Amino acid sequence: MHLHVISPAQNAPSEADRPVLRLVDTAACAGTSPELWAGPIDGETLMDWRARTATATTICASCPIRTRCLATELARPVDQQHGVRGGMTAAARRRLVRLGTAVRGGWVA
Numbered sequence: 001m002h003l004h005v006i007s008p009a010q011n012a013p014s015e016a017d018r019p020v021l022r023l024v025d026t027a028a029c030a031g032t033s034p035e036l037w038a039g040p041i042d043g044e045t046l047m048d049w050r051a052r053t054a055t056a057t058t059i060c061a062s063c064p065i066r067t068r069c070l071a072t073e074l075a076r077p078v079d080q081q082h083g084v085r086g087g088m089t090a091a092a093r094r095r096l097v098r099l100g101t102a103v104r105g106g107w108v109a
């Protein structure tokens with residue numbers, strides 16, 4: 001049985017899909033495949049996406065610049081959150097970005 005991820009998918013991952021801080025020498029994702037860091041890929045099953053995400057978050061767990069990476073990514077708007085960054089999925093980061101916007105806007109006490 002194939003379950004497909006229900007979210008915007010892309011055709012082929014590229015260098016642009018990789019984390020912003022990948023160029024820092026000590027980044028654990030330096031030199032890894034762009035595919036690991038992309039959002040859902042066209043035709044990818046839910047199980048494949050989960051496996052890819054688990055691999056990426058495992059790499060992030062050993063990254064010495066994880067906190068800096070996450071802070072950098074959380075400074076980006078919701079619509080620019082894709083793939084795993086700083087050990088978090090795009091969905092988890094979108095929730096944090098929205099919460100930060102709500103707090104700054106005074107919508108959350």
Ligand code: SF4
Binds near residue numbers: 022029030063067085
């Ligand atoms: S935390 Fe993850 S995404 Fe960020 S630089 Fe490190 S390995 Fe790359």
